[in-house]
Amino acid sequence: MLPRPGAADLLKMAQQALQDHVTGKLEGEAKYHALMALRAIAIAEAELKEGAAADAAELKRIQALYEEPLGDLAAARRRLASDIRARRFEPGTPREVRLLDALTATTATRLRAVNIKYMVRRGRGAESAV
Amino acid sequence: MSLATQSQAVADFIARAAGAQRATVSVLNRLGGGAIQENWAIDVAIADGPQAGNYEAVLRSDAVSVIAESWPRAQEYALIAAAHGAGVTVPQPLWLEPSGSVTGRPFYVMRRVRGMAQGRRLLRSLEGEAGDALAQRLGAELAKLHTITPVTAPDSLAFLPKVGGDLIAVRAAHYRKSLDALPEPQPVLEWAINRMEDLAPKIDSVALCHRDFRTGNYMAESGELTAILDFEFSGWSDPYEDLGWFCARCWRFGAVEREAGGIGTREAFYAGYESGTGRSVDDARVRYWEAIAPIRWAIIALQQGERHASGQEPSLDLALTGLRAIECDYDLLAELPKLKKGA
Numbered sequence: 001m002l003p004r005p006g007a008a009d010l011l012k013m014a015q016q017a018l019q020d021h022v023t024g025k026l027e028g029e030a031k032y033h034a035l036m037a038l039r040a041i042a043i044a045e046a047e048l049k050e051g052a053a054a055d056a057a058e059l060k061r062i063q064a065l066y067e068e069p070l071g072d073l074a075a076a077r078r079r080l081a082s083d084i085r086a087r088r089f090e091p092g093t094p095r096e097v098r099l100l101d102a103l104t105a106t107t108a109t110r111l112r113a114v115n116i117k118y119m120v121r122r123g124r125g126a127e128s129a130v
Numbered sequence: 131m132s133l134a135t136q137s138q139a140v141a142d143f144i145a146r147a148a149g150a151q152r153a154t155v156s157v158l159n160r161l162g163g164g165a166i167q168e169n170w171a172i173d174v175a176i177a178d179g180p181q182a183g184n185y186e187a188v189l190r191s192d193a194v195s196v197i198a199e200s201w202p203r204a205q206e207y208a209l210i211a212a213a214h215g216a217g218v219t220v221p222q223p224l225w226l227e228p229s230g231s232v233t234g235r236p237f238y239v240m241r242r243v244r245g246m247a248q249g250r251r252l253l254r255s256l257e258g259e260a261g262d263a264l265a266q267r268l269g270a271e272l273a274k275l276h277t278i279t280p281v282t283a284p285d286s287l288a289f290l291p292k293v294g295g296d297l298i299a300v301r302a303a304h305y306r307k308s309l310d311a312l313p314e315p316q317p318v319l320e321w322a323i324n325r326m327e328d329l330a331p332k333i334d335s336v337a338l339c340h341r342d343f344r345t346g347n348y349m350a351e352s353g354e355l356t357a358i359l360d361f362e363f364s365g366w367s368d369p370y371e372d373l374g375w376f377c378a379r380c381w382r383f384g385a386v387e388r389e390a391g392g393i394g395t396r397e398a399f400y401a402g403y404e405s406g407t408g409r410s411v412d413d414a415r416v417r418y419w420e421a422i423a424p425i426r427w428a429i430i431a432l433q434q435g436e437r438h439a440s441g442q443e444p445s446l447d448l449a450l451t452g453l454r455a456i457e458c459d460y461d462l463l464a465e466l467p468k469l470k471k472g473a
Contacts, residue, residue, distance in 0.1 A: 036446050043453070081315030085306065087324060100463065103318050107459045114453050121386060122460065 008048050015041045046113035054109050061102040065095075133157055133170050133189065136233045140172070140189065143232045144239065147225040150179030161188065168193055171242060187224060191237035193443075199308075199430060200362045203236040204228035208286040209361040210240065212338065215284065218274045221357050245349035245356035249383040252350060253392050260353035265394030266402035267355050268348065268376070273406020275358075276369040278338035287338070293366050298330035308429045312436060318459040319428055325466045326422045331368075331415055339367040344381040345391040373403065373411065374419025379461055380427050421465045428458035 005013070015038060023034045055073050062076040063069070070076040083089065089099045111119055133140070137155045145153035158171040174185040192203055201209070207226045214220050221240040230236045246252055256264065280292065293300055305323050309316050340347075341363040349356045375381065376399065382392035390399035400411040435452015437443045 033446075036450060039450060040446055077315045077317065081309075081317045081320045084317055084320040084324065089321070091325070091328060099321070100467070103321065103459075104463050107318060107456060107463055110456045111460050114456050118457050118460070121384060122464065 008045060011041050011045045011048070015045070043114055050109075050113060054113075057109070058106045061105060065098060065102060133160075133168075133172075133191075133233065137172075139232050140237075141174075143227055144174055144176065144225055145179075147227075148176050148179055148181040150176045150182065152177040172239070174239070185224065185239075186242040187239050188221065188242050189237050189239050191233065191235045199433070201364070202228075203238050205289055206362050206364075207238040208289070209338075209364045212278055212284055212287055213275055213358070213361065216274050216278050218271055219355055219357055220361075221359070243349055243357040245351035245354075247346060247349045247359060249346040249381075249392070252345060253383055253385055255350075256353055256393055261388060262394040262398035264350060264353055264355060265390040265399040266405075268343075268358075268391070269373075269399045269402025269404075270406045271355065271358060271402075272340070272343060272369075272372055272376075273403050275340060276337040276372070276407070280336065280366060283338065290338075290365050293336055295333050297333045297336065297368060298327060302327050305425060305429060308433070312432050313439075316428070316432070316455075316459075318462060319425055322422065322425050322462040322466055325469070326425060329418060329469055329471050331418055333368050335369075336366045337369045338364065339369060339372045340364050341367060341371065341375070343372040343376050344378075345376075345383060345393060346381070368415075368419070370412065370415040371419045373399075373416045374421075375423050377416060378420050378423035378427075379465075380424055380458060418469065421462075421469045424458035424461045424465075428455040428462075431455040431458065 018034060018038055018041075023031060023038065026034050059070075059073045059076055062073075062080050065080070070079050084099070089096045108119070137157050141153045141155040144155065145151065153174060153176045155175075156173040158173065161169040161171055168191050170189045170191075172187050172189050174187050176182050176185070190203065190206075204226060207223055207228075210220050210223045214223060221243050224239045224241065226238040227233075228236050246255070253261075278287075283290075302323050305319070309319060340358070340361060342360055343358070347360040348358045376391050377389050377396060379386060382388060385392035388394055389396040400413075400416075403411055431451050431454045434448050435455070438445050438448035438452065
């Protein structure tokens with residue numbers, strides 16, 4: 001829709017402006033709100049940059065657990081959740097291992113975008129667990 | 131209309147509730163930390179009658195929108211009063227207005243307590259052995275709360291749903307129903323709920339559990355406990371649920387090596403609890419509840435996020451809280467595969 005600068009560039013500059021000129025001058029609740037806004041911008045940036053590829057990869061991972069086509073990502077997620085609840089991935093089976101691999105990869109991708117510091121503290125716990 | 135413009139109505143209510151002719155209320159400020167409720171610092175002066183005197187107090191009212199798991203204020207008041215009666219260090223409950231007719235929303239008033247609750251600030255304020263001492267004290271407080279059982283409970287707690295040996299099945303059904311009410315499917319939580327059922331211990335007794343007993347929900351001053359707060363999720367449960375929730379990694383505020391609430395050692399916390407109950411803590415049982423704790427936190431976080439996303443209560447804070455469910459998913463995938471049956 002827009003010529004340059006695009007959405008990603010605008011977000012980056014908004015983030016920079018907040019960091020350079022605003023947050024350092026604030027205290028207490030105002031600073032808390034500014035930091036939340038900065039965090040939201042960082043997450044939105046990651047979503048813009050990687051969201052489409054991450055969604056495609058997630059659909060591919062879920063689809064790989066099935067033989068028949070599942071449709072789009074929303075349908076695939078619904079089907080997966082419903083089959084897990086119906087216990088169609090029995091514990092201790094190769095099928096469950098493949099399920100956990102898929103869930104872990106998707107969760108790790110999301111967490112990297114939302115709070116990579118949490119993963120640092122965690123020492124990549126979930127990814128090394130499977 | 132904000133509380134500041136309703137102080138006369140609140141004062142008139144307090145006068146009636148306290149059997150007085152006249153009371154005045156000064157609204158000081160809104161207090162932080164109430165994501166689900168609103169808390170206001172108020173000063174109350176009762177001119178006459180049996181409760182005459184000055185009270186530094188907090189008025190706690192329902193928020194604009196609430197989440198399904200949270201008790202309304204009248205029930206929360208009954209829970210605090212029961213805990214107070216059992217000797218738990220809580221703010222003294224003073225007056226309850228359950229109808230919503232005074233300010234438009236139900237509220238209650240309790241004594242204001244000194245100290246701070248905010249998790250990360252509290253962690254930073256603890257020096258030397260203070261964290262272990264606080265963890266031990268909190269263990270002992272929890273033991274007092276758990277002396278309240280369905281047999282010993284006052285009639286005012288009759289509203290609490292009964293549970294017994296079927297606790298985990300009831301909980302699993304409740305979680306699945308909560309997930310069905312959310313707009314997006316949650317495959318990790320579905321898997322974790324199955325594991326919660328598969329690995330469930332035998333539940334042989336239940337007690338009144340706080341069910342949100344964690345750093346952030348108590349106040350301390352100079353390392354000393356001043357009050358346990360937020361009984362809005364309380365109910366009958368396996369007492370070990372409270373111990374596991376307190377130790378859960380998601381409630382250590384980054385201080386993951388201090389396993390008891392990010393403030394002290396697990397041993398100090400257990401020692402405090404054992405001093406109150408006279409029984410050894412079953413560590414495996416704590417670790418079961420600890421490993422499944424992120425299921426519940428994830429559902430609450432998703433519900434909080436939905437308060438924003440649905441347009442009911444637009445808030446960046448709530449929106450970001452919803453995203454914290456991803457951390458829970460990650461913890462569940464890391465910890466649950468390690469858990470063995472037989473806790």
